[in-house]
Amino acid sequence: xxxxxxADYDAIADRIxxxxxxxxxxxxxxxxxxxxxxxxxMADAHGLLSQWMRDAGMTVRCDVxxxxxxxxxxxxxxxxxxxxxxxxxxxHIDTVRQAGRYDGVLGVLVAIAAAAQIARTARRVSVDxxxxxxxxxxxxxxxxxxxxxxxxxxxxxxxSRADDGGVTMAEAIRSFGGDPDRIDDCSYRGETLIGYVxxxxxxxxxxxxxxxxxxxxxxxxxxxxASIRFAGAAGHAGTVPMAVRRDALVAAAEFVxxxxxxxxxxxxxxxxxxxxxxxxxxxxxxxxxxxxSLDLRHQHDEIRDRGFAGLRETAERIAGERSLGVxxxxxxxxxxxxxxxxxxxxxxxxxxGGLPRLASGAGHDAMVxxxxxxxxxxxxxxxxxxxxxPAEAVLAGDVARALEVVVSMLHRVEExxxxx
Amino acid sequence: xxxxxxADYDAIADRIxxxxxxxxxxxxxxxxxxxxxxxxxMADAHGLLSQWMRDAGMTVRCDVxxxxxxxxxxxxxxxxxxxxxxxxxxxHIDTVRQAGRYDGVLGVLVAIAAAAQIARTARRVSVDxxxxxxxxxxxxxxxxxxxxxxxxxxxxxxxSRADDGGVTMAEAIRSFGGDPDRIDDCSYRGETLIGYVxxxxxxxxxxxxxxxxxxxxxxxxxxxxASIRFAGAAGHAGTVPMAVRRDALVAAAEFVxxxxxxxxxxxxxxxxxxxxxxxxxxxxxxxxxxxxSLDLRHQHDEIRDRGFAGLRETAERIAGERSLGVxxxxxxxxxxxxxxxxxxxxxxxxxxGGLPRLASGAGHDAMVxxxxxxxxxxxxxxxxxxxxxPAEAVLAGDVARALEVVVSMLHRVEExxxxx
Numbered sequence: 001x002x003x004x005x006x007a008d009y010d011a012i013a014d015r016i017x018x019x020x021x022x023x024x025x026x027x028x029x030x031x032x033x034x035x036x037x038x039x040x041x042m043a044d045a046h047g048l049l050s051q052w053m054r055d056a057g058m059t060v061r062c063d064v065x066x067x068x069x070x071x072x073x074x075x076x077x078x079x080x081x082x083x084x085x086x087x088x089x090x091x092h093i094d095t096v097r098q099a100g101r102y103d104g105v106l107g108v109l110v111a112i113a114a115a116a117q118i119a120r121t122a123r124r125v126s127v128d129x130x131x132x133x134x135x136x137x138x139x140x141x142x143x144x145x146x147x148x149x150x151x152x153x154x155x156x157x158x159x160s161r162a163d164d165g166g167v168t169m170a171e172a173i174r175s176f177g178g179d180p181d182r183i184d185d186c187s188y189r190g191e192t193l194i195g196y197v198x199x200x201x202x203x204x205x206x207x208x209x210x211x212x213x214x215x216x217x218x219x220x221x222x223x224x225x226a227s228i229r230f231a232g233a234a235g236h237a238g239t240v241p242m243a244v245r246r247d248a249l250v251a252a253a254e255f256v257x258x259x260x261x262x263x264x265x266x267x268x269x270x271x272x273x274x275x276x277x278x279x280x281x282x283x284x285x286x287x288x289x290x291x292x293s294l295d296l297r298h299q300h301d302e303i304r305d306r307g308f309a310g311l312r313e314t315a316e317r318i319a320g321e322r323s324l325g326v327x328x329x330x331x332x333x334x335x336x337x338x339x340x341x342x343x344x345x346x347x348x349x350x351x352x353g354g355l356p357r358l359a360s361g362a363g364h365d366a367m368v369x370x371x372x373x374x375x376x377x378x379x380x381x382x383x384x385x386x387x388x389x390p391a392e393a394v395l396a397g398d399v400a401r402a403l404e405v406v407v408s409m410l411h412r413v414e415e416x417x418x419x420x
Numbered sequence: 421x422x423x424x425x426x427a428d429y430d431a432i433a434d435r436i437x438x439x440x441x442x443x444x445x446x447x448x449x450x451x452x453x454x455x456x457x458x459x460x461x462m463a464d465a466h467g468l469l470s471q472w473m474r475d476a477g478m479t480v481r482c483d484v485x486x487x488x489x490x491x492x493x494x495x496x497x498x499x500x501x502x503x504x505x506x507x508x509x510x511x512h513i514d515t516v517r518q519a520g521r522y523d524g525v526l527g528v529l530v531a532i533a534a535a536a537q538i539a540r541t542a543r544r545v546s547v548d549x550x551x552x553x554x555x556x557x558x559x560x561x562x563x564x565x566x567x568x569x570x571x572x573x574x575x576x577x578x579x580s581r582a583d584d585g586g587v588t589m590a591e592a593i594r595s596f597g598g599d600p601d602r603i604d605d606c607s608y609r610g611e612t613l614i615g616y617v618x619x620x621x622x623x624x625x626x627x628x629x630x631x632x633x634x635x636x637x638x639x640x641x642x643x644x645x646a647s648i649r650f651a652g653a654a655g656h657a658g659t660v661p662m663a664v665r666r667d668a669l670v671a672a673a674e675f676v677x678x679x680x681x682x683x684x685x686x687x688x689x690x691x692x693x694x695x696x697x698x699x700x701x702x703x704x705x706x707x708x709x710x711x712x713s714l715d716l717r718h719q720h721d722e723i724r725d726r727g728f729a730g731l732r733e734t735a736e737r738i739a740g741e742r743s744l745g746v747x748x749x750x751x752x753x754x755x756x757x758x759x760x761x762x763x764x765x766x767x768x769x770x771x772x773g774g775l776p777r778l779a780s781g782a783g784h785d786a787m788v789x790x791x792x793x794x795x796x797x798x799x800x801x802x803x804x805x806x807x808x809x810p811a812e813a814v815l816a817g818d819v820a821r822a823l824e825v826v827v828s829m830l831h832r833v834e835e836x837x838x839x840x
Contacts, residue, residue, distance in 0.1 A: 096702045096704065098654065098700040103656075203658070204659035223658065233809070234518065237692035237694055237808075238623070238690060238781040239622070239623040239782050241624075242684045244625075249676060249693055250680050250693075253673035253676035253677050254673075254677065256670055263662045269662075270659075270660070270661065270662060272704070273669055274669075274698070274702050274705050275698065275702065276669060276696055277697075278696055281694070282516045282556070282695065284556065284557065284645075285692075285694050286694065293703035294703075295657045295658075295704050360658075363704075385655075386655060387655065387656045387659065388704070389654045
């Protein structure tokens with residue numbers, strides 16, 4: 001049985017929602033929330049979060065790739081004679097374009113608030129709250145940049161990749177005050193880590209359908225992404241007869257529909273074409289080129305891989321039938337990642353037991369962190385399962401419950417450290 | 421019978437092709453030809469054309485919307501006691517994005533070269549060569565701006581329309597040195613006009629298939645354009661089950677394929693979706709919005725209108741089936757326009773008779789000019805029927821033949837004026 005929730009948590013949850021509102025104003029545009037990797041909007045968010053971390057009793061640093069880290073160190077007296085152990089909390093603060101205000105941000109704010117609850121007690125365990133700088137993969141079309149640097153699995157080849165404005169990642173890191181030559185310094189490898197725990201909105205409808213405020217994640221579905229380019233022939237929209245056209249957009253449209261059809265026919269699969277661009281791109285010119293993205297996910301890696309390979313064949317068949325060229329580029333791949341059963345059970349027990357379990361259809365920094373240390377996630381119910389959308393919403397009571405679970409876990413970690 | 425072609429015309433044709441090469445460098449980008457309404461690239465083109473017009477013996481002015489006009493005035497002595505009459509030649513010098521080097525430009529250069537051939541002879545008829553500033557409709561999504569100003573049919577409401585950079589048409593005209601408050605000054609209404617004759621590449625395969633260098637146009641197919649917006653719901657690509665998605669891009673893809681299917685099934689119809697954009701536009705976000713264009717053409721207005729209305733119903737059906745919203749905006753409409761039979765017969769006779777006749781699938785300034793005065797067009801064979809494409813190509817011999825036809829016509833006009 002969980003203990004009755006303190007009224008304080010409701011007040012703190014209200015403050016967390018107000019903080020999320022303030023972070024929403026840290027955006028690349030005035031009318032929506034768009035905050036991508038190392039932009040001025042992210043620097044604004046760092047300003048607010050640094051202050052809130054300090055208010056919670058933490059010391060604050062920004063690592064060389066741009067993750068903001070607040071630390072609540074173990075007391076020297078408590079840890080005397082022992083190797084101090086460290087627990088990591090956090091989530092990401094970058095967003096998709098035209099985002100909601102809770103995806104990522106909520107987990108960071110709950111972590112800060114939870115840390116504040118233990119800031120004035122004696123501690124054998126250090127707690128780091130990490131606000132990851134990049135999870136969505138918007139600016140450089142590569143996700144998890146922040147957590148990969150922390151986990152020691154960052155691909156240095158990405159540093160030379162340019163964004164749409166021609167700025168390389170290395171230049172972006174330098175402009176933000178970081179150092180692309182020392183990405184390894186971000187890594188926590190070699191530290192004695194208890195684990196990483198991430199609070200995140202569910203981004204799906206399962207908790208809402210079950211009338212549950214929070215739930216523990218069993219595993220994170222794998223995903224694969226590709227960029228597909230169909231190359232035909234541009235031509236005059238009024239004079240090239242239909243029979244001799246090589247219209248790249250029509251081919252891409254066939255591919256979009258084939259993608260939907262496959263996912264609808266395959267239980268548990270989701271597949272999305274989220275971007276499409278054509279060139280030359282005028283209403284009276286036949287598109288000579290069309291580029292689109294593919295994002296395909298499933299809980300089972302082999303089903304996902306079979307679907308992905310099938311869609312590649314489909315793209316090639318469509319191009320062949322229309323005498324077009326097609327270029328298929330794999331852009332990202334992440335296999336399904338189970339969460340740590342022992343850590344997850346400990347959180348459940350600390351919270352009183354009986355928390356519902358669910359799988360995650362979305363990717364998270366926790367996928368990357370699981371390669372570094374025992375990792376677990378706590379999902380918070382969100383309205384309509386909607387995310388990546390300005391309409392994202394959570395209930396203050398659900399946020400209070402998530403906070404209570406995390407604080408209970410922090411106390412349990414401290415208890416176990418004092419026994420161990 | 422036409423007289424054997426003078427070797428001079430071949431030399432002049434070579435010069436015309438070299439001039440087209442030079443104009444190709446007047447572009448908004450260094451790697452392709454893109455020269456839209458009133459850009460610095462168009463100012464560069466004006467610089468070259470003004471010099472070539474002066475070299476041909478013409479006086480040069482830029483009217484208040486940005487058409488460049490070279491005039492070869494009638495001799496005061498020849499015209500004494502008569503109302504001087506005026507013949508108009510020309511074509512446009514704006515381009516689509518990533519254009520070829522002859523669409524529009526060729527007609528202006530042939531007109532200048534033809535005028536040069538009669539510059540030193542006594543003239544009863546004034547000849548104006550007009551380089552229209554806007555025909556393609558790229559910058560303001562409204563075509564024929566230059567010829568509509570000349571014909572006195574310019575829609576002043578367009579002046580407040582903004583381009584993608586937020587610059588209104590009125591501002592663009594002022595920046596170019598024009599005057600949006602005096603567009604009426606461009607009009608030739610009230611003048612005694614013999615007619616308007618436009619040389620243009622065919623942009624289709626008919627002359628090439630018939631092994632004919634040039635041909636006279638019988639009529640220009642009508643066209644209708646629309647902008648279509650599908651509105652669904654953005655959402656996370658990993659967590660929203662396929663069954664509850666409201667993906668705007670998938671709806672647009674269905675529409676693209678339905679458009680192709682209709683045109684393939686309807687003899688003589690061409691239909692094109694040349695632009696498509698989605699929002700938010702990230703690989704891991706379900707598109708909540710998709711906008712695309714439609715361009716539909718047919719020689720018979722009633723078939724075209726029936727197809728256009730059918731596609732609108734199709735868009736609404738697709739949106740209904742997917743619980744999306746759809747907004748359909750008619751953006752342009754031009755009915756089929758027959759060329760002037762008498763003027764066309766005169767050109768044919770002047771050229772020796774027997775020129776092939778063909779219809780135009782593309783729109784031209786001649787469609788607009790036909791409301792002002794008798795209008796005719798001479799098409800020049802182009803390689804593969806390819807246009808709106810960097811691969812546009814013409815044969816120097818075909819250009820020489822077009823020049824010869826126009827010069828013959830100028831002599832015939834002068835002869836008829838001296839009789840009349």
